[in-house]
Amino acid sequence: MSRPADNRAQFRPEDHPNDSFLLTTVVGSYPKPKWLNRADDLVDDPDSKFSEENLKEAHDDAARVITHEHERCGLDTVVDGEVRRNEMVEYFAERIDGYEFNGPVKVWGHNYFDKPSVSAEVAYDEPWLVDEFEFTNNVASKPVKVPITGPYTLGNWAFNEAYDTEEELVYELADLVNIEIERLVDAGAQYIQIDEPALATTPDDHAIVGEALDRIVSGIDEDVRIGLHVCYGDYSRIYPELNDYPVDEVDLELCNGNYEQIDVFSEPEFVPDLALGVVDVHTAEVEPVDEIKENIKQGLKIVPPERLTISPDCGVKLLPRDVAYGKMENMVEATRQVEAELDSGEIDLEEPVPTAD
Template identity: 65%
Template sequence: MSDGRDDRVGRERFRPPEHPNDHFLLTTVVGSYPKPAWLTDVRERHEADGTAVNDDEWSEALDDASRLIIGEHERAGLDVVCDGEMRREEMVEFFAERITGYEFKGPVKVWGHSYFDKPSVVSEVAYDDPWLLEEFEFSADVAQRPVKVPITGPYTLATWSFNEVYDDAAALAYALADLINEEIRHLVEAGARYIQIDEPALATTPDDYDVVGECLERIVAGLPDDVRLCLHVCYGDYGEIYPEINDYPIDEFDVELANGDYEQIDVFADGDFEPDLALGVVDAHTPDVEPVAEIEANIREGLHVVPPEKLTVSPDCGLKILPREAAYAKLENMARAARNVETDLDSGAIDAAALRAGRE
């Protein structure tokens, strides 16, 4: 596979003008964020019969929630923000509803009393109207900081759906990757420059790393060099897909390691890790808010793998299952910890080169 990383513009574009330190650890979110309780109430009343809350009122509620969460991300001190996916309920259903060729035939049981409205591909998938353009344009207009756009990846969309048309999941994934490329082209025309592809399905079927690689090649085809592409793979055994991910045409690889106390950090500490590392430094699965000092130690784990200019600081995964107060506190402490580590790097209190040399 080709590697376009060397020609892509780096993270300095995302450095805030008022940034206080010479070093810059990019801080961001993975995507989802707790929805305000009132938004859930409005949604239920809108979906009940469409009269208690009409379409225009529902649209206004979504705009208000997006505006609110973008503001929270900025107040927490993040360098790159998003709207917390206020307009999305589920990462596969949201896109399946917008892709021609998908159909919903009813929920399937996942575990216990949990159900997933698993979609079916009943005809060849096709691109009709943009999926995320209005969401991005609204967010970019509201935000004072750059906006990241998370997109569920084609491999996850394919393997977490029933396939009634294509020869196999790989063929469906390739077709979906072409559609995602078209969607990103619209986003780029509107000004988007930071795209995250979410592929949680890769963690459960790591032998298909080559399928995901081909999908990524299709996704980046023809995109400008200044588009930053991140691949997020949460949980799983990263040793099953590394070093193969070095061949992926990505700028950044986002991993979930705080939840596992960084037991897998050595997977990447061989000195050959190529993309930037987006490191989860707060646990998305617990409402316990990590102290700033603990998060600083977590950030230093990433400096064992990459130099500061290649380290992005983020939560492990989306934060939507947490209480909103806890999610905000985690982000605020995370941003503060990143700035503290930058100060220590500037002063020499942290020797990043020595940290990498000690782990390789």
Template identity: 70%
Template sequence: MTGDRERFRPADHPNDHFLLTTVVGSYPKPTWLNRARDLHDDSSAFDDEAWDEAVDDASRLITGEHERAGLDVVCDGEMRREEMVEFFARRIGGYEFNGPVKVWGHNYFDKPSVVSEVTYDEPWLREEYEFTADVAERPVKVPITGPYTLASWSFDEAYGSDETLAYELADLVNEEIAGLVAAGARYIQIDEPALATTPDDHAVVGECLERIVTGLPDGVRIGLHVCYGDYSRIYPELNDYPIDEFDVELANGDYDQLDVFTGDDFEPDLGLGVVDVHTTDVESVTEIEANIREGLRVVPPENLTVSPDCGVKLLPREVARSKIENMVRAARNVENDLDSGAIDAGGRTT
């Protein structure tokens, strides 16, 4: 792919060096939006029109919160979504739901079943993207759950093969992304958390990605986000993936796996998680600067994207906001140090 990161540099960017800052996707929902959802679910008095207005207001609010934090690329924090598989399965023909499944602690989600051929019946994210792009002053990223995870985290009652199902879903994702690109989207993130739990299927994910990018025009940036797992089992094979950016969750493991990527030439840009989304402790700017410099051990500054480890939706909103604000400040400070020569391109302090 040829998704040029310079297109995302703000016109008023203060430094010569540019570390692209963004988020992985999800963000804590305002308390009032959760209350509005309950009212909409339980009362005809809070109708669809009222619910749509509430979601629009939340999307506008969180997009602005991201921009005020200084992010170069924003999203609306997935205000229109709840669970990352269920949201898409409800929009794909061939899926049905049979009730909630317990996934961790006291949390449940409606795990879907594929009961017939999957079909693309309606746009999944077009409304979300167009609304966010309209209210945002910065470029907008679109996170989308990948076909391998959509297949792996569903019951298959139709295909008899997760691999075949994943390829069929990849074709649908391609159709969805083509529509998003037509609407103006230029930064797409494919989320494949299931790859971290079953990394032997890296070739299946690679074929899915090939199908996803088929026919897309130049200038569309494709990122792949994979949650914490054994990255050594998919590297260096991921160098062959048709992606611009590989986004990893390493802050919560104190970068103990970073050396996986230093042994061979790392091909894509590195999307490095520099704040831990599993703790409410807010990392200091100085701590995050040190984390960013870890990424410079793998790629030069022009190939480094800075983000949280993963989505931050399970954090208190004030904590999430503070982590992102400190992350942006840290990125700008590291850029200053790179400009002055205090840090060389290898991440070492001079």
């Protein structure tokens, strides 16, 4: 399939205030309301009268709250904050035939991860995200983006006990992700984000990820925007290879590293659209608008405005909720100010943007 496609205009609001348009979005996760965490605990308590039906209502309420919170801060495309999900691999492993859980595994320090095992051939049973998307789409007044963990991370972050190679497992999972995306598109989804945080940490497998993405987008109409989110790693080890990936947009975590890696993408020319992280999800401080504006300009070193998407570095679920909202609100305001300055000619696209210190 020929990617990237010119499919971002559909997300421009009819009442957009500027001629220039930088698409604003979020990566996915958002802090859950504290009462939702309590509800999750109650449903597992045998002495509680809190039922699965009660929990579904709580999840619906939380999804409604976070979707509207995203809309209030002005984002062009919204997510429900992934309020129904636990972790990015566990959630899908619980829904894919062939996975099983055998208890948490220590990953670093005192942190544990409920790492699943692939003990049998993986298979697609019933949709993973369609109900979630349909609910959010009915609640939202803006386009809804659907984040989905990619097959490479689903395979790499699990114990492989069923396949001769991890590569074989990843390709089988890619075929399942393709089925899920087809179901989502049938339900009306137009913006899908594939999350592959494992890629930048094991870059020698970039060719496997490319083949998996080919399988994922097979048969998906080019009107559907396909993004790839990558974070935490040495991007020089996967660039320019990612230019060959069949995606419309690549979302990169660069703010946390003070844009020290931004020049990696200047040569050769960056082919997909760039979704640039402009607020740091690792700091519980709300960056001022002027600082975020300078971060946005770093992206203009790589792509023109019509190919630049603005987002936080990664999911914001570990931040205090008021901080997460403040970051999103200032991010949108900074973006709209940069658009206005582009319209007025205050930002000269021919003039080099200073490299981060």
